[in-house]
Structure formats: C-alpha cells, structure tokens
Amino acid sequence: LAAVIGAAHPKWDERPVLIIKLKPGETQDKQEHLGFLQGKIAKWWMPDDVVFVDDIPLGATGKIDKKLLRERMKDYRLPTADAPQPA
Template sequence: VGMPHPKWDERPIVAVVLRQGAQLTRDELLAFYQGKTAKWQVPDDVVFLDAIPIGATGKMLKARLREQLADYRLPGL
C-alpha cells in the first residue's frame, strides 16, 4: 500500500496479518525483498495488523486499509 511521503509523494509499506502461532519480524520480512526486487521497490516499513479488510469478492479493500492506517507515519519522517 502506498503511504504519503514528502519527497517521493508515496512509498510502499507492507500490511501483514500473521497466521496463528507464526513469528516474523519487520527486519526479517524486509530482508526477504533484498536481491529479489529493485532497491527502490523494497517497502519502507511493515505494519502488522489483526485483519486486512476484505470485500465481498475476496479482494483487499485498499481504501479501507488506508483509512485504518490514516495516523501511520513512515519511519524517519
């Protein structure tokens, strides 16, 4: 999901819901992207959520997710 950024207009973050009993850190997830995608495409942060809003067709509702994250700020800003 793109979040507002003062220099680049938007930067990506990853919204994650962990499976029950699963453990994963922000750093582990961001390290997964290293070498698999261009450096500028690597998300700036990871947000762990209890649930991601899903519509009737099974698709993620990005607008509702952005509402959920309205108070979120990228690290270092």
C-alpha cells in the same frame, strides 16, 4: 495475508509500506519479511516499513480491500518521514 500501500512521505510524496496479518503462532520479525524481498524487487520498491495488523479487510469477492486499508492507515507516519532529508 499481506498488502502494500503507499504512505505519505515529505520528499517522495509516497513510499511503500508492507501490511501483514500473521498466521496464529507466527512471530513479528520485520527484517525477515524485508530480507525475503531483497533481490526480488527493485531497490526503490522496497517497503520503508512493515506494519503488523490483526485484520486485513477483504471485499465481497475475497480480495484485499485496499481502499479500506488505506483509510485505516491514513494517520500512519513512516519512520523515514521524520528523518532529516539530505539537501
């Protein structure tokens, strides 16, 4: 399963974060997932980070519960949020 949510960013207010629950036996490789998206989406849509989780919450209808996912990730800080911003 995979979902994209917005994470707080000091310059852009929010930037996308890709949340992934891997299948058993799969390995965590951020660059593989980001590389898959390269050229398929606009450059500014590219997630700033990939976070691997044990569980992605689903609602009663089987859809990803992004509200609960955002709540779980509310304290997450993007690696790019700490980088110095160009003037």
